[in-house]
Amino acid sequence: MVLSLSILKKSFNDFLSARMILINLGPILLSLAFFGAIFYYNGGSIVGYCQTLLPQSLNDYSHSQGFFAGVFVWVFKALVYFLIFWIVILLSLVINIFASIFYTPLVVSYLHQKYYPHVVLEKFGSILFSIKYFLKSLAFMLLFLAVLTPLYFIPFIGVFGVFFSIIVHFLFFKNTMSWDIASMIFNYQSYQNLLKQHRLKHYRFSFFCYLFSLIPFFNFFATLLQTLMLVHYFFIFKEKEC
Numbered sequence: 499m500v501l502s503l504s505i506l507k508k509s510f511n512d513f514l515s516a517r518m519i520l521i522n523l524g525p526i527l528l529s530l531a532f533f534g535a536i537f538y539y540n541g542g543s544i545v546g547y548c549q550t551l552l553p554q555s556l557n558d559y560s561h562s563q564g565f566f567a568g569v570f571v572w573v574f575k576a577l578v579y580f581l582i583f584w585i586v587i588l589l590s591l592v593i594n595i596f597a598s599i600f601y602t603p604l605v606v607s608y609l610h611q612k613y614y615p616h617v618v619l620e621k622f623g624s625i626l627f628s629i630k631y632f633l634k635s636l637a638f639m640l641l642f643l644a645v646l647t648p649l650y651f652i653p654f655i656g657v658f659g660v661f662f663s664i665i666v667h668f669l670f671f672k673n674t675m676s677w678d679i680a681s682m683i684f685n686y687q688s689y690q691n692l693l694k695q696h697r698l699k700h701y702r703f704s705f706f707c708y709l710f711s712l713i714p715f716f717n718f719f720a721t722l723l724q725t726l727m728l729v730h731y732f733f734i735f736k737e738k739e740c
Contacts, residue, residue: 509726522722525597594721606682623681639670672704
């Protein structure tokens with residue numbers, strides 16, 4: 499935990515540097531414009547579409563008059579908007595992780611020059627290589643989320659659907675971010691050895707980084723901070739090899 503907090507402090511200072519702010523600006527504006535347009539133009543339509551998926555009896559009840567019918571409609575809309583909000587968090591991380599593939603080499607180079615010039619970099623990947631891995635991981639994540647989607651609309655059980663989707667989303671985050679960053683620092687065999695020897699530690703630190711994705715609004719900015727944290731984390735292990 500001490501190491502995690504130390505890396506967070508150092509990464510946050512880097513995150514606020516002029517160079518990192520410029521790098522982060524593009525993905526932030528893209529995400530805000532994309533999701534802002536979806537909410538502004540389609541929020542009501544999405545609620546209406548979800549309402550048509552209700553059983554006919556509940557759909558008729560939602561259009562009836564009365565206090566309880568009004569409460570039902572309010573609760574239903576709240577649940578739909580919560581689901582939309584959760585999907586936005588998931589999709590924003592997907593978009594930001596994809597964008598991070600292109601600026602990760604810049605971040606690795608920046609931190610290497612600033613903190614770890616004595617560390618010899620080894621590479622086993624490329625941007626195209628990382629994009630292929632990203633698309634493969636994304637396909638698996640979407641498949642699992644599609645299986646979990648019906649659970650969201652079952653009372654009480656929907657909570658478990660959200661919980662399992664967090665697990666799936668976290669694994670996507672951990673695998674793609676780690677692969678992209680480690681491929682710029684380690685050779686393939688060294689990276690595999692690190693995963694075997696420090697598997698639990700890597701899961702813990704990756705989840706610590708992932709938590710920033712669950713903070714509303716900050717999740718639009720968080721991916722660069724998470725990248726910085728993971729780059730520091732991998733450099734520390736690489737440093738021990740030297």
